[in-house]
Amino acid sequence: MNMSLQGRTYVVMGVANKRSIAWGIAQSLHKAGARLIFTYAAERFEKSVRDLAATLEGGEESLFYQCDVTDDENIMETFQQIQNDVGVIHGLAHCIAFANKEELKGDFLNTSRDGFLTAHNISSYSLTAVSRAVQPLMSEGGGIVTLTYLGGERVVPNYNVMGVAKASLDASVKYLAESLGKHGIRVNAISAGPIRTLSAKGVGDFNSILKDIEERAPLRRPTTQEEVGDTAYFLLSDFSRGVTGEMIHVDSGFHIIG
Numbered sequence: 001m002n003m004s005l006q007g008r009t010y011v012v013m014g015v016a017n018k019r020s021i022a023w024g025i026a027q028s029l030h031k032a033g034a035r036l037i038f039t040y041a042a043e044r045f046e047k048s049v050r051d052l053a054a055t056l057e058g059g060e061e062s063l064f065y066q067c068d069v070t071d072d073e074n075i076m077e078t079f080q081q082i083q084n085d086v087g088v089i090h091g092l093a094h095c096i097a098f099a100n101k102e103e104l105k106g107d108f109l110n111t112s113r114d115g116f117l118t119a120h121n122i123s124s125y126s127l128t129a130v131s132r133a134v135q136p137l138m139s140e141g142g143g144i145v146t147l148t149y150l151g152g153e154r155v156v157p158n159y160n161v162m163g164v165a166k167a168s169l170d171a172s173v174k175y176l177a178e179s180l181g182k183h184g185i186r187v188n189a190i191s192a193g194p195i196r197t198l199s200a201k202g203v204g205d206f207n208s209i210l211k212d213i214e215e216r217a218p219l220r221r222p223t224t225q226e227e228v229g230d231t232a233y234f235l236l237s238d239f240s241r242g243v244t245g246e247m248i249h250v251d252s253g254f255h256i257i258g
Ligand code: NDP
Pocket: 013, 014, 015, 016, 017, 019, 020, 021, 022, 040, 041, 042, 043, 045, 067, 068, 069, 070, 094, 095, 096, 097, 098, 122, 147, 148, 149, 150, 191, 192, 193, 194, 195, 196, 197, 198, 199, 200
């Protein structure tokens, strides 16, 4: 067995810019020889995604689709189109989360119904919706990977409703692993340490969160996009063929510290 992804095609959802974790995953998969398909939600990020893909050697072969995961019809059309254009898919990286800004500060007790539903809709349910849509295209089996955060396992200040949505996402990974295992499809999560992305922007105490990692995480350094990318590559390759329903922490070991 070798680690090459030559001849395989992967869908990467959630590249907004070069700092996106999805972009780290795309780079690792590309290095391994994979062909890439990108989906983006906001039209304003289309150019950014296309420009980034063009920086990859052979990136002209990449394909791009607009897909808003709150819209079932849009999801179905996107994967139908991908099936028409390329046929078989070998894996998918789901790198999508959203909560209204006002829910990501203050007391969790004040979470609104609307804010709760939005966070769960985009950040958790979307994995199930997308998995159902991609399943028929994964006729040779393969892997699905999503991104989660420690705030779904423990209370992390300000993560609030997103923590509850991640807990739901983490449980979805296990149920989906059971549903899709019989089709040869594995479903796993990477719990990433804090990385300064567009989503993390505007978070007041991000600097102190990073400082804490540098001081207390076993590896004493922050997590990089590349580290997450390479673990996604492992999870989407045959080297992880016996792994499903799992969560791997790529966080310099921070999660073991009490
Ligand atoms: P980015 O801001 O780069 O990516 C977030 C992505 O979510 C964007 O590409 C955005 O697309 C997409 N998105 C939001 N709403 C929708 C929607 N309705 N339909 C489709 N896509 C949507 O941030 P990250 O790379 O940090 O985030 C990626 C994942 O990593 C998230 O699940 C996040 O929770 C997780 N994570 C991040 C950590 C960090 O420290 N950065 C740590 C642990 C986990 P668009 O802009 O086009 O709307």
